[in-house]
Amino acid sequence: MTGRPIMEDIARAAGYSRAAVSLALRGHPSIPESTRRKIAAIAEQLGYRANPLVSALMSLQRQRRSMGGATTIAYLTSHPRSDPWRQRSYYVSMFRGAATRLEEIGCRLEEFSLQGEGMTPARLLQILRTRNIHGVIVAPLPYGETHVALDFSGLAVVGLGMSVHTPKIECVANDHFQSSALAVERCVALGYRRIGFVLSQESSRRLDHRWLGGYRFAVEQFGPGTRLPPLMTERQSELRAALPGWLRAHRPDVVILGNAEAELQEKIPTTVGLVSLGVDRADSATSGIFQDYELLGRVAGEHALAKLHTNSFGTLGEAHLHLVAGTWVAGRTTPGPRRRRAPAGATLT
Incomplete structure (x- = not known):
């Protein structure tokens, strides 16, 4: 030779x-x-x-031939029918972003639910193999769940968000540390000094404590007056009962909430500023962090297709995490200390 x-x-x-x-x-x-x-x-x-360019081209051609001209990427959901994922605008935005980006590339995104009638992990794998679908985007899991019971060998898989802890896969998520640190910085710039933080322990663990880490890092930069004890009950359902006592004991002038604590907003006095770490629009009336969920979906779509083209199948020894920075939305719920904001029902969306 x-x-x-x-x-x-x-x-x-x-x-x-x-x-x-x-x-x-x-x-x-x-x-x-x-x-x-x-x-x-x-x-x-x-x-x-x-030759990587030839390999990518041949992979795309094989996929298109098998599906009549368009590569199909599976969008794997697992929310129960009693709690559909489409009820949450940020989940819908993620799906729309991934579908739009894949369509621009000449591919398509199709939902497959593990909670469909008669569906099992084994049956789903058989469907994917029969359809010759080898690329998968895993949607955020239902609250409290961190495991996907599916054999990903032979699949190019990317997760959306940080909910999938096992098996270890590549994921695209908001930079939660950067987002909460940015929220603290903006609160300080607006004149707030007693900055409260409210999040359950179970929510914090789901995010590997990145929101909490960003908050604690940021308040350390602005002196002892900002270092209030966070309200962190073990369970999400316990926050509502614990909130009034925590407010009386620590007297925050602004409170930072996660994106799953919308039901607590009405319990916070209008004399206290309000910040959400997960506002769902760049023009939201609620002050806080816009995670740009549609962009997260677009990036996940690109990564899934790239893994498919480079034959990167199966799970990983250690999870790979791609982070997208959040941006501050001024909103109308942080008018400044000692200034009354409108009630939550009047301004929050």
Whole structure:
């Protein structure tokens, strides 16, 4: 053999067809793992290196042929029918962002629900294989859940948000540390000094305590007056009862809430400023952090397709996290200390 080795050289050395070698080098599940390892070892011994541009193009062409001209990416949801994910505007924005971006690239996004009638993880995998769908975006899990009971081997998978703790996958999420630190900085710039923070322990764990970490880091920069004890009950459902006593004891002049605490807003006096770490619009009446959920969906769509084109299938040894910074929305609920804001019902959206 002279010059740069090609796939036919590997096929001759391994004793397999060129098609089998191609599938093996792409990690395709139709080729036994032992055979894939053998062929990969021979390819490395020969010094074979795939052209990444050609590999990406061929992968896209194969997907388009199999689905009549358009690569399909599965959008995996798991909310129960009693609590549909489409009731939450930020989840809808994530889906819309991913679908729009994939459509711009010439692909399409299709929802598959683990909570559909008669659906099981095994049946869902069979459907995906039958449809020749190998790319998956995992939507945020229902509150309190952190595990997806699905075998992702043979799938190029990307998660939206930080709810998936197991198995370890690549995820696209808001930079929660940056967002809460930015919220504190903006409150200080507006004149607030007694900055309260309200979040349940179970919500904080879901985000690896990144909101809490950003808050604590930021208040340390602005002197002891800003360092109020956060209100962090164990369960989300316990916050409402604990809030009045915490307000009386610590007298914050502004309160920072997570994006799952909207029901607490009406319990905060109008003499206290109000900030949400998850406002759902860039022009929201509520002051806080806009996470740009549609952008998160777009980035997740791009990463899912990139993994598909580079044959990056299966789970990871350690999770990979891609962070998107939040932006401050002035809103109308932080008029400044000692200034009364309008009641929540009158201004919040």
